[in-house]
Amino acid sequence: MQVILKNSAATGWGRTLGVLGGMGPLAGASFAYRLAQLTPARNDQEHIPVLLRNDPRIPDRSASRLSGGTDPLPAMLEGMRFLERAGVDCIAIPCNTAHLWFDALDSAVGVPVMHIVESVVEDLRRQGIQGGKIGIMGTAATLELGLYQRYLIAAGYEPLVPSQAEILACCVPAIFAVKANRIDAAFSPASQGITALERRGAQAVVLGCTELPLAVPHHRREEFGLVLTDSVDALALSVLERFNASEAVALEV
Numbered sequence: 001m002q003v004i005l006k007n008s009a010a011t012g013w014g015r016t017l018g019v020l021g022g023m024g025p026l027a028g029a030s031f032a033y034r035l036a037q038l039t040p041a042r043n044d045q046e047h048i049p050v051l052l053r054n055d056p057r058i059p060d061r062s063a064s065r066l067s068g069g070t071d072p073l074p075a076m077l078e079g080m081r082f083l084e085r086a087g088v089d090c091i092a093i094p095c096n097t098a099h100l101w102f103d104a105l106d107s108a109v110g111v112p113v114m115h116i117v118e119s120v121v122e123d124l125r126r127q128g129i130q131g132g133k134i135g136i137m138g139t140a141a142t143l144e145l146g147l148y149q150r151y152l153i154a155a156g157y158e159p160l161v162p163s164q165a166e167i168l169a170c171c172v173p174a175i176f177a178v179k180a181n182r183i184d185a186a187f188s189p190a191s192q193g194i195t196a197l198e199r200r201g202a203q204a205v206v207l208g209c210t211e212l213p214l215a216v217p218h219h220r221r222e223e224f225g226l227v228l229t230d231s232v233d234a235l236a237l238s239v240l241e242r243f244n245a246s247e248a249v250a251l252e253v
Contacts, residue, residue, distance in 0.1 A: 135197030
């Protein structure tokens with residue numbers, strides 16, 4: 001999947017993307033990597049300037065929402081304001097569960113903030129899925145607090161959420177294996193979760209935690225008989241579309 005840069009200036013981008021990463025560290029680094037891979041640039045100068053704040057000290061988001069853990073919002077706000085002070089023009093947050101605090105993060109800065117769930121909905125359309133049942137995999141907090149469900153319903157989809165047993169047996173182990181740098185161990189539970197949702201009639205499955213695209217690498221996705229939408233790639237593609245549009249406006253002016 002690529003976005004064609006119709007009006008990219010020969011000297012490269014005039015705007016800078018800020019990335020609030022570290023949640024977890026591989027997810028933030030993977031987002032920056034995939035953004036570069038998906039950019040159809042002819043040279044270094046045609047890539048998007050990116051400032052990645054990959055801070056793993058941000059407290060756990062699921063623990064905060066589900067079991068009274070330390071509130072991550074102050075640390076996330078510090079990162080958002082750091083990026084704004086550094087002069088970025090737009091911010092992306094490659095962590096799905098962090099979007100449970102999206103309104104507070106968005107209102108804390110004066111630059112646009114991309115929404116990862118909206119990006120996934122756009123990616124479903126991009127991949128030709130216009131309706132039907134959409135399975136969701138993610139952290140316990142993302143799933144139990146309905147982060148994806150309301151957006152999918154509003155867009156005309158029917159969300160399918162794993163059972164509590166499937167969350168504990170499939171989603172959580174895959175996510176924590178990636179966070180622990182045991183990526184090879186993450187595929188089996190993740191694939192079991194995808195298969196379970198497919199058996200329930202899912203036309204597509206959202207890899208709705210930014211560790212899950214690492215658990216299910218691109219070269220193995222053809223093993224499944226349904227569409228997978230990758231929240232890391234979806235966010236990267238939305239960023240490319242946004243920056244492409246802003247470059248086109250700048251050139252017209």
